[in-house]
Amino acid sequence: MNIIEDPCMVVSCDVMNGWTVLHVDGEVDIHTSPMIRKAVAELLDEGHRHFVLDLCAVPLLDSMGLGMIVAVTKRLQDHQGSLRFVCADDRLLRVFRVCGWHEVYRFYDAPEEATRRAPSGCGLESWPRRLARS
Structure with a gap:
């Protein structure tokens, strides 16, 4: 199901093995980043806690x-x-x-790989300590 439809970007959402997968298709920039942040906040309010951000169809990721x-x-x-x-x-x-960020986050080639194991606990224990060392 599409949760964001914008001329510059479309974000769809699937739940796979306890993970909420956001498939982003388009540029992630000053215009679209706030939309993704808002969508994650809304999904958190609905009880989703474990996310996979699929950036395979993202041609641009800027500082925003x-x-x-x-x-x-x-x-x-x-x-x-x-x-x-x-x-x-x-x-x-x-x-x-x-x-x-390779020290902090896990990266996968496909959503099926990222969601193979169900989430357990908080996956962000090392953030931001490791990030700060870089």
Whole structure:
């Protein structure tokens, strides 16, 4: 089901093995990042705690997109939640490596891999300590 439809981006949502998977199709930037943040907040209010952000169809992730990920992470951590990423694009993965996020988050090539095991506990225990060391 689509939870965000915008001329620049579409976000659909599936629940797989206890994970809420957000499939993002389009640019994650100053215009679209607040929409994703709001959608995650609404899903949290509905009881979702463990998220997978599928970025396979994202051609651009700017600094506002990175800021949105930090804000979402803080919110999920407050709810003892988890956040994983699906991303096979070397350019985006390089951005995550430069940020030091490979030490904090888990990255997968496909949603099926990210959701293979059901979530257990908070998956963000090491955030932001490891992030701060980078």
